Amino acid sequence: xxxxxxxxxxxxxxxxxxxxxxxxxxxxxxxxxxxxxxxxxxxxxxxxxxxxxxxxxxxxxxxxxxxxxxxxxxxxxxxxxxxxxx
Numbered sequence: 114x115x116x117x118x119x120x121x122x123x124x125x126x127x128x129x130x131x132x133x134x135x136x137x138x139x140x141x142x143x144x145x146x147x148x149x150x151x152x153x154x155x156x157x158x159x160x161x162x163x164x165x166x167x168x169x170x171x172x173x174x175x176x177x178x179x180x181x182x183x184x185x186x187x188x189x190x191x192x193x194x195x196x197x198x199x
Contacts, residue, residue, distance in 0.1 A: 137143055
């Protein structure tokens with residue numbers, strides 16, 4: 114009997130938790146607060162971006178292209194021959 118009452122009590126607590134949480138998140142007050150906070154964040158980003166210092170780009174012509182030359186006289190090594198160091 115106590116075990117069944119315990120389960121009923123757990124189910125009631127879970128139900129009330131879900132009910133009150135959903136009630137809060139779907140309320141108009143929460144929607145207003147979230148919208149206001151998003152607006153203030155956007156304003157802070159705009160203010161901060163206006164005060165940023167921009168640096169001049171100094172990376173023009175920094176890459177030098179080198180032609181790849183294939184050396185056909187390259188000796189091919191095999192694993193066992195590398196171990197036989199005379």
